[in-house]
Amino acid sequence: VTPGTAWLDERQQRVWRRWLLVQNQLPAALNRALQADSDLSLQDFEVLVRLTDVPQGRLRVTELAEALQWERSRLSHHVTRMQRRGLVEREECRDDARGAFVVLTQAGRTAIEQAAPAHVRVVRRLVFDALSADEVDALARITETVLARIAQDERPQA
Amino acid sequence: VTPGTAWLDERQQRVWRRWLLVQNQLPAALNRALQADSDLSLQDFEVLVRLTDVPQGRLRVTELAEALQWERSRLSHHVTRMQRRGLVEREECRDDARGAFVVLTQAGRTAIEQAAPAHVRVVRRLVFDALSADEVDALARITETVLARIAQDERPQA
DNA sequence: TAAGATTGAACTATCAATCTTG
């Protein structure tokens, strides 16, 4: 297509463009569904999921950012907005006075508990119900491989 | 359509979270790489790719938005910014005076031709070089299936 | 000085409203 450029072969190109489309459309679809019956965005949901994962619903800011793979500043801004809505709170850290916790509030817990069932149904309908066991296996390997490559790419040879 | 509050099973949950991470990190990695040796964002690149796909590098706004699966207003804003940088131009449509074309400029063509080789190398390194032929096949099926489900989900009133 | 975290400015995306022409 573009002269002099080593592009992908035709098959790879089709797959690649479709993947890019999925990456655009799947989050958009999940967001729409989530907001249809809750006041949570997909990002809110992801934050709340990580907090419900751990005892007491408390995580250090850096740990939460690490789990989400978000930049700390993005998380900080997001937490500010969620705090304003009463979904989470900030708490000082006694062990290390520089640090801070993000803590799930009761309202946050209630919000995710009410939103989760419908959200899971959408994830099942759009993804897991449509895939065979082999395809889920393949997806597991593919995502693992790609994540490893990205990580490796970021840490050039020591 | 499973009722109740069932979450995903353990395996599905692992796969699902990893997929969400890929969806965050892969675009970020591509963006970083792209900006390292060009002045294009991934979004700029995607717009330019679609325009180089077609003769004369011209597309109606709606067709381009459709190809990218972007909202028209997002595309309109983006085109304004790219136009300011000289990468594309707008052109009136003679057949339908409501319509408009987005047209690749020479500078836009040069920009993508210079950026493409390195970008493709990154896509290969992070994705295709790491996957077996079977995995690429699986990825093709998976993305197709999920896109179909999303499309189906959007069709109003069953 | 470096690590943990927040802030502000600039950039990008989304939603609703608008303008023009079919």
Added chain:
DNA sequence: CAAGATTGATAGTTCAATCTTA
């Protein structure tokens, strides 16, 4: 009125700078 497209306001993201404490 509906379709094609743009605009403006608002929300969210990124980057660099900042503040505080280890």
